[in-house]
Each structure stands twice: as C-alpha cells, then as structure tokens.
Amino acid sequence: MLEEVVATRYVTPLREGGSLPGIVEADDLGTYVMKFTGAGQGRKTLVAEVICGQLARRLGLRVPELVTIQLDPVIGLGEPDQEVQELLKASGGLNLGMDYLPGSIGFDPLAYAMDSEEAGRVVWFDAVINNVDRSWRNPNMLVWHGEPWLIDHGATMIWHHNWPGVQASTAKPYDASDHVLASFRPDVRAAAADLAPLVTEDLLTEVAADVPDEWLVDEPGFDSADALRRAYVDALLPRAATVHERITLGERTEQAPSRAPGWLTDHLAPWPHATKHDAKDGSE
Incomplete structure (x- = not known):
C-alpha cells in the first residue's frame, strides 16, 4: 500500500502538460508533484500512474516514489489563478503524489548517451504498458544526479478506457519508431x-x-474493486511474456502528427480544459 500524506500547501502549478499537475508540500515535510482526480482523464490516469510506476520500480527502473495525498479543497481558496482554484475544488479527497526531484532537467537524446541495454529495458517496459507518450516529441524522462528517471505514465494501458476490447488491444504490436x-x-x-x-x-x-x-469503484462491467484489479493483472501478464516479439523500430516520423490517441492529445491541449468538476456542473 502506498504511504498516505496530507497536503499542507499548494506551491505552484506545472503548466508543461494538459492536466495541470502542481507542486505541493505535505505533512511529512516532503515535496511532491501532485496529480489530481479532477483533471483530464481523472482517476484512470492515477490508476495507470500507480500500476505502471510501481511495476517499473519493482523491475529496477528509476521512477520517483509514489504516495497518495489527501487534499482539502480549502487549500485552493487563496489561489489567484481561477483555473487552479477550480481544479483544487474538483479534486477533494485522495490524489496522487510523485516525489519531487529538485534540480532535475528534461532528458534530451541529443545531449545524453544511453547504452542499448538500458534503452532496451525502457522500450520493453513501455511496450508492456503500451506507453504512447514517451516519444521524441515528449520524452517524459528526467535526468537527476546524472541518471535517467521515468515519469508520467498516465497515458498507458489504453485498454482500460474500453474494457470490452481488452484482448484485442493487449495483443497489438508496439511501434517504437518515435x-x-x-x-x-x-x-x-x-x-x-x-x-x-x-x-x-x-x-x-x-x-x-x-x-x-x-x-x-463504479467501473462498468465490474462488481468490485478487486475484480477490476484482476482485470489489470490479466491484461498485463500475457503481454509481458510476448510483446518483445511485436516491437517494431522503423523510420522516425519527424513531420507526421503524434500517434497518440485522440483522448490523450485532446487533454494535452493548453489549459484550461474540461475537468471532472465541470462535468458535474453540466458544462464542458
């Protein structure tokens, strides 16, 4: 079980992505990058972050430590940014935090070298979880103390957005060209x-x-949280065993649009975009 902390101060938003994560301080004196249930894809993104992040850590890949963070929306009352206020209001309760890596910088494949063995481990892992968002356009890797760290696994396991098609989705190859x-x-x-x-x-x-x-909870087609957990296990287990046979490496599509699915690219649009709070209000 992940350690649970309580957010004590919202520090600043991170505007690089579409979901507007933020840096927060917590009651354990730690500093975290917080991802919110009220943003973008909501809790499915956080589920993907936990399953994929924890799996990567178990396999020896570098991923910042994960915690759950209790958020009292009252923290947002003093925020001058209206979009931040709305996001915090929409995200009361349990959210996700990733250990903040102070001084880290974005990974640039033109500036850093990596041997084929370590690169292979990352590409294989991304194939297992079907990560469509670690491309040359958006590396989602940091360099911290001279080592590469993997971040942002919300755009993985696309099958959990359409469970009836899970078998066909998990059997698909993984194009690593980009x-x-x-x-x-x-x-x-x-x-x-x-x-x-x-x-x-x-x-x-x-x-x-x-x-x-x-x-x-309340996932269509599943009568309990444990049943849904079992579905993630059943999807990932056979894929991990054979996906290396279906990884392709072709020419990089430098001038082509991103191959990420529409549900992802829509939420990579500049903030503001619709939140769970908006949906409850009937607005888009």
Missing part, C-alpha cells in the same frame, strides 16, 4: 529475457493492490 530512445539501438530481446520472467501473477497482483479502492 520512442525517445529509439536512436540508441534498444536491445529489447535482452530486456525481455531479463525482465519478463519477473512479471509474475503475484507481482502484478501486489502492484494492483497499491491502487486505492476509491479510484476503482
């Missing part, structure tokens, strides 16, 4: 040989157990 690490000749077969045996039913069950019940 992956930020494609130029480092990633050795995905070596990565699969090392990492795939570690992705067991027990490991995935433990990872899924880290997702709070309240982010899993």
Whole structure:
C-alpha cells in the first residue's frame, strides 16, 4: 500500500502538460508533484500512474516514489489563478503524489548517451504498458544526479478506457519508431529475457493492490474493486511474456502528427480544459 500524506500547501502549478499537475508540500515535510482526480482523464490516469510506476520500480527502473495525498479543497481558496482554484475544488479527497526531484532537467537524446541495454529495458517496459507518450516529441524522462528517471505514465494501458476490447488491444504490436530512445539501438530481446520472467501473477497482483479502492469503484462491467484489479493483472501478464516479439523500430516520423490517441492529445491541449468538476456542473 502506498504511504498516505496530507497536503499542507499548494506551491505552484506545472503548466508543461494538459492536466495541470502542481507542486505541493505535505505533512511529512516532503515535496511532491501532485496529480489530481479532477483533471483530464481523472482517476484512470492515477490508476495507470500507480500500476505502471510501481511495476517499473519493482523491475529496477528509476521512477520517483509514489504516495497518495489527501487534499482539502480549502487549500485552493487563496489561489489567484481561477483555473487552479477550480481544479483544487474538483479534486477533494485522495490524489496522487510523485516525489519531487529538485534540480532535475528534461532528458534530451541529443545531449545524453544511453547504452542499448538500458534503452532496451525502457522500450520493453513501455511496450508492456503500451506507453504512447514517451516519444521524441515528449520524452517524459528526467535526468537527476546524472541518471535517467521515468515519469508520467498516465497515458498507458489504453485498454482500460474500453474494457470490452481488452484482448484485442493487449495483443497489438508496439511501434517504437518515435520512442525517445529509439536512436540508441534498444536491445529489447535482452530486456525481455531479463525482465519478463519477473512479471509474475503475484507481482502484478501486489502492484494492483497499491491502487486505492476509491479510484476503482463504479467501473462498468465490474462488481468490485478487486475484480477490476484482476482485470489489470490479466491484461498485463500475457503481454509481458510476448510483446518483445511485436516491437517494431522503423523510420522516425519527424513531420507526421503524434500517434497518440485522440483522448490523450485532446487533454494535452493548453489549459484550461474540461475537468471532472465541470462535468458535474453540466458544462464542458
């Protein structure tokens, strides 16, 4: 289970992405990048962050430590930015925090080198979780103390937006042509040989157990949070075993639009965009 902390101060928004995450301080004296249930894809994004982030950490990949953060919307009353106020109002209760890495900078494949073994491990992992958002356009990697760190796994496991089509979705290949690490000749077969045996039913069950019940309730087609957790296990387990056979590396599409799905690119539009709070009010 993830450690739970309480937000004590909202510091500043991070406007690089569409979901407007923010830096917050908490009662454990830690500083976190907070992602909100009221933004963009809401709780499904947080579910993906937990399952994929915790899986990566279990496999030895660098991902900032995750916590759950209790947020009292009253924190937003003093915010001068109306969009921030609305987001905080829409996100009362349990949200997600990622350990803030002070002094980190964005990964640039032209400025940093990576061997084919480590690149292969990241590409293989992204193939398993079907990460469509670690491309040369948007690397979603940081460099901290000279090491690469993986962040932002909200745009993964696309099948959980359409559970009836899960089998067809998880059987699809993974096109890594635009992956930020494609130029480092990633050795995905070596990565699969090392990492795939570690992705067991027990490991995935433990990872899924880290997702709070309240982010899993009321999902159509599932009668309990545990049943939904089981669906994540059943989707990831066979994919981890064989996806290395379906990873393709072709020419980078420098002039082509992003291959990310519409539901993602819509929420990468500049803030403000619709929030869960707006939907409850009947506005878009």
